[in-house]
Amino acid sequence: MGGNHGRPRPTASFLVQRSRLQSRSWHLLTQSIPIDQRAVVRAFLNQKIQIPSRNCFNQSFLIKGMFFQSHTICSCFNASRNSIGIRVWYQFTASISSLKVVWRKDQKLDQAIQNDKSWRQCAKVVKEVLNEPGQVIPLRYLEKRRERLRLPIKIQTFLSRNPGLFDVYYDRIKPKTEPVKFLRFSDRLQRVLDEEERIYLENEPLIVAKLCKLLMMAKNNVVNAEKLVHVKREFGFPNDLMVNLIPKYPEHFKLIGSPGEGNSFLELVSWNPIFAKSVIEQRADEESELTGIKIRPSFNWKLPKGFLIRKEMREWIRDWMELPYISPYDDASNFDQASQEMEKRTVGVFHELLSLSLYKRIPVPILGKFTEEYRFSNAFSSVFTRHSGIFYMSLKGGIKTAMLREAYKGDELIDRDPLLEINDNFIELLAEGHEQREEQLKLQKEAVQNDMEMVAMRNNPELTESEELYSS
Numbered sequence: 001m002g003g004n005h006g007r008p009r010p011t012a013s014f015l016v017q018r019s020r021l022q023s024r025s026w027h028l029l030t031q032s033i034p035i036d037q038r039a040v041v042r043a044f045l046n047q048k049i050q051i052p053s054r055n056c057f058n059q060s061f062l063i064k065g066m067f068f069q070s071h072t073i074c075s076c077f078n079a080s081r082n083s084i085g086i087r088v089w090y091q092f093t094a095s096i097s098s099l100k101v102v103w104r105k106d107q108k109l110d111q112a113i114q115n116d117k118s119w120r121q122c123a124k125v126v127k128e129v130l131n132e133p134g135q136v137i138p139l140r141y142l143e144k145r146r147e148r149l150r151l152p153i154k155i156q157t158f159l160s161r162n163p164g165l166f167d168v169y170y171d172r173i174k175p176k177t178e179p180v181k182f183l184r185f186s187d188r189l190q191r192v193l194d195e196e197e198r199i200y201l202e203n204e205p206l207i208v209a210k211l212c213k214l215l216m217m218a219k220n221n222v223v224n225a226e227k228l229v230h231v232k233r234e235f236g237f238p239n240d241l242m243v244n245l246i247p248k249y250p251e252h253f254k255l256i257g258s259p260g261e262g263n264s265f266l267e268l269v270s271w272n273p274i275f276a277k278s279v280i281e282q283r284a285d286e287e288s289e290l291t292g293i294k295i296r297p298s299f300n301w302k303l304p305k306g307f308l309i310r311k312e313m314r315e316w317i318r319d320w321m322e323l324p325y326i327s328p329y330d331d332a333s334n335f336d337q338a339s340q341e342m343e344k345r346t347v348g349v350f351h352e353l354l355s356l357s358l359y360k361r362i363p364v365p366i367l368g369k370f371t372e373e374y375r376f377s378n379a380f381s382s383v384f385t386r387h388s389g390i391f392y393m394s395l396k397g398g399i400k401t402a403m404l405r406e407a408y409k410g411d412e413l414i415d416r417d418p419l420l421e422i423n424d425n426f427i428e429l430l431a432e433g434h435e436q437r438e439e440q441l442k443l444q445k446e447a448v449q450n451d452m453e454m455v456a457m458r459n460n461p462e463l464t465e466s467e468e469l470y471s472s
Contacts (some may be wrong), residue, residue, distance in 0.1 A: 002326055003393050004220065004472035059333070071113050101309050101388050105395075108304075109403050111411040113361070113396040119427050124161055126426075132192075137183040138173055164188050164433030192429050196422045200238045206243065210235055210356050211314045212252055212268065212275045217328045217349055221268035225255065227369050229268060234366065236419035242266075276329040278348060279355040295443075299326040299351065300406045301389035308322040309388070317389070320344070328352045332375055342375075343463045349374050354391075355443060360407035364393065 129137050143155045167186050170179040215221050246253050257264030284297040329351040335342040354360050364381050383403050384393040394401040
C-alpha cells in the first residue's frame with residue numbers, strides 16, 4: 001500500500017453485500033415511508049445504485065437528480081477489509097415530476113379535435129370580417145391575410161366551398177377608383193350572429209359563475225384581464241366581456257387598470273361559497289343524495305383499452321388516489337410546490353379548468369399563460385401524461401391540447417355546455433351551404449352530361465334516326 005492513499009479495493013464480500021442492498025426486505029422500510037411514496041421508492045430500489053467512495057460516505061446522495069419533499073429513506077450496512085470499517089448511507093429522495101408514463105395516441109380523442117377543424121377555420125375568417133369597420137372588407141385585402149389566418153386555399157376558393165357565409169358585391173375603396181369586390185355577411189350569417197347575442201344573454205349567469213370560479217381558484221383571487229380575453233373562445237365568453245359584461249356586475253368583479261394596455265387585472269369582489277364547489281365535489285354530493293351514503297370526492301381514473309402502464313406507476317397511482325381530495329378553491333399558499341398535496345391540488349385545478357371550458361379541452365400553451373395565477377410548476381404539462389387516466393394530451397395539429405377523458409364517449413362530448421348552441425348554429429349554417437354547393441355541382445354535372453349527349457347526337461345522325469324510329 002506504501003504511499004498509496006487511495007481507497008482500498010472492495011472484497012467479494014463487500015460487493016455481495018452491496019448488491020444485496022437493492023433486494024433488502026421491503027417491510028424493514030415501510031415504517032419510515034409514507035404510503036403515498038412507497039411505490040416511488042420501490043421503483044428506485046430496483047434501479048442500479050452506485051456505492052459512493054469511502055471519503056464521502058457521510059454525504060447524502062440523490063438518485064438520478066430526483067428530489068421530493070423532506071422525506072428520506074436511509075439504508076446502511078457494514079463491510080470490512082483490513083480492519084477498515086466502512087459505513088455507507090444512502091438517501092433516496094423521489095420527485096413526482098420524475099414519474100412519467102409513456103405517451104400513447106388516442107385516436108378517438110384526436111378525432112374529436114379533427115371534427116372541429118373545418119368550422120373553426122371558417123370561424124376565423126368570419127371573425128376577421130367582424131372586426132372590420134362596417135363589417136365589410138375588400139376581397140383582395142382578405143387574400144393578403146391568408147397566411148396569418150393559416151388558410152391553405154385562396155379566398156375565392158374558400159367562398160365557393162362555403163356558400164352562404166358572405167355576399168360579394170362591388171364598391172370603391174377610395175373615390176374615383178375602379179370598383180373592386182367586397183365581402184359582407186349574408187342574411188343567413190347575420191341571423192346566426194343575432195341569435196348569438198340572444199344565447200349569450202340567456203346564459204349570462206353561467207358566464208358570471210365561470211368568471212367567479214376562475215378568479216376564486218387564482219392566487220389572491222386576481223387574474224390578468226388580457227389573459228381572460230385571450231381564453232374567451234375556450235370558455236365561451238362574449239367579445240364584449242370587459243367592456244359591457246364586467247361593469248354590469250360590480251358586486252362580483254372589479255377591473256383594475258384599462259383593458260388593452262397590458263397591465264389590467266380582474267379582481268374578485270366577494271367570495272361566493274356556492275361557486276366554491278368543484279365539479280368533483282358536486283358529483284360526490286349528488287351521489288350521496290342518491291344513495292344515502294356519504295361519498296368521498298375523487299377523480300375518475302380509467303384508461304382506454306390497450307393502454308398499459310408499468311407496475312410501479314400503477315402502485316404509485318393507487319396510493320395517490322387514496323390521498324384526500326383537495327379542492328381547487330382551497331388556499332394553496334402553504335403547500336410545498338413539490339408535495340403530494342400540491343400535486344393533488346394541481347390536478348384538481350386542471351380538472352376544474354377543463355370542466356369549465358366549452359369542449360372540455362384547452363391547448364397546453366394557453367394553460368401555460370396562467371402558471372403564476374394558479375401556481376403551476378414550470379413542468380406542469382407532465383401532469384397530463386403522469387395522470388393519463390384522468391387526462392389525455394393530444395398532439396393533433398402540432399399543438400399540445402389537454403383533454404378531460406371522462407367528458408368524452410369516443411369522439412363525442414357527453415355533457416354539452418349550453419353556450420355550444422352558438423357553435424352548433426354556425427355549424428348548421430355551414431352544413432346548409434355545403435348541401436347547396438353539392439346540389440349546384442350535381443346540376444352542373446347533369447348539364448354537362450346533357451350537352452355531351454347533344455353533341456354526340458349531332459355528330460352521329462344515324463343514332464338520331466334510330467332513336468326517332470324507336471320512338472315512333
